[in-house]
Amino acid sequence: MSTAIKVENLSKAFWSGNVRIQALDGVGLQVEEGEIFGLLGPNGAGKTTLISILCGLTTRDSGRAEIFGMDVERDLPKVQEVINVVSGFSGVIHAITLEEMLRYYAMLYSIPEPEERIDEVLALVELEDRRAEWVSLFSAGLRQRFFLAKALLNRPRVLFLDEPTVGLDVGMAVKIREMIKRLGREGYTILLTTHNMFEAEALCGRIALIHKGRIRVVGTLREIKGAIREEKVIEISTDGGAELCEKLQTLEGVISCARDGGNVRVVVDDYGRMKNLMALLAKDGPRVYSIRLVEPTLEEVFLELTGEDHGRR
Ligand SMILES: Nc1ncnc2c1ncn2[C@@H]1O[C@H](COP(=O)(O)OP(=O)(O)OP(=O)(O)O)[C@@H](O)[C@H]1O
Ligand SMILES: [Mg+2]
Structure with a gap:
């Protein structure tokens, strides 16, 4: 090539x-x-x-x-x-x-x-x-x-x-x-x-x-x-409560875990940790409605990097 x-x-x-x-x-x-x-x-x-x-x-x-x-x-x-x-x-x-x-x-x-x-x-x-x-x-x-x-x-x-x-x-x-x-x-x-x-x-x-x-x-x-966001967040929509958070926190690579309305926000060091999260959720059996990686959209990246500039162009 x-x-x-x-x-x-x-x-x-x-x-x-x-x-x-x-x-x-x-x-x-x-x-x-x-x-x-x-x-x-x-x-x-x-x-x-x-x-x-x-x-x-x-x-x-x-x-x-x-x-x-x-x-x-x-x-x-x-x-x-x-x-x-x-x-x-x-x-x-x-x-x-x-x-x-x-x-x-x-x-x-x-x-x-x-x-x-x-x-x-x-x-x-x-x-x-x-x-x-x-x-x-x-x-x-x-x-x-x-x-x-x-x-x-x-x-x-x-x-x-x-x-x-x-x-x-x-x-x-x-x-x-x-x-x-x-x-x-x-x-x-x-x-x-x-x-x-x-x-x-x-x-x-x-x-x-x-x-x-x-x-x-x-x-x-x-x-x-x-490049614009160091934090890697996995958001789980679930009826699992504080107990689930405690368990998730024991997993390797999980930096923090907090409930946020109907969601659990898990901050991880790498999205590769998803596998272990899924395994724990499957084993422990709270209801899970959705799991998503919270990444900035390209649009957010664009706005952050090009900034407030609305000057002459
Ligand atoms: N022939 C030219 N004479 C004078 N200025 C020019 C000329 N061509 C481009 N420019 C200026 O150079 C800058 C870059 O223009 P360019 O067309 O490369 O931007 P662009 O990224 O393609 O924008 P757009 O998304 O609007 O197409 C602009 O400020 C434009 O006004
Ligand atoms: Mg152009």
Whole structure:
């Protein structure tokens, strides 16, 4: 398994009139081949800027940005062969059919056997029966599937998806997510941005939170959630009383146990202690209605790390 995306100390500032905006401020990031990696952050955090630099659409001020070891500026033609991008905000040309659009892109990408590949990508995004229709008249969902088809034409090893489900209804968003999942299983490396925490949880193995041009935290969901809350709490909804608490407290790894309404809150040193808890509950026989790990939601993590900032962006 090799490293697909490597970013080191990457910085980029824009000028807006006389105002300098530091869009990226020393970003470091590494995405391994085959990962679906989520990039989350508030509006203006720098997500699209990072993707634009990695795709060779924007130049950087300083730092490193590589795709499979190739520098995204110096080796751009080679990089372009192995990447593609879907942005939630792309436009389409009027009065051109889906098939014609894909032929046009296939030509730009110098795809060998374009007709064959067009059939394949249309099947992948389930648009085979729409090929003769104008893309400009497509609904947002169909349009997004067209952009995905376009982005798959060159069999990219790295796919950048900038807010792939923005503006879509629930059903269509689910469909797009299923497609992304399938691409992940097929081995595509995917860097995805989203404002939808549920989407990030559902799709991404690892996630980075970016805020004001800096990566604040990177890791699996579990790691990220652990990063803001040391305490590991198991909440048991039960009719067991003080006696149960006493017993639970004798278990290894249980730090404290307290009743809280109809719940028993058990603080443990590791969620792996769950097994012993379950064994005790099974043996001792109080009624148990539910057991859950009380973890912060990704949303809570996000708010805690990006803080009270509602400044200009
Ligand atoms: N071409 C540009 N000229 C001037 N400023 C820009 C340009 N592109 C981006 N910026 C600024 O850089 C900062 C980062 O923007 P960017 O689009 O990367 O954020 P983002 O994380 O993608 O936000 P969103 O979630 O809203 O898409 C913002 O303050 C934005 O206004
Ligand atoms: Mg953006």
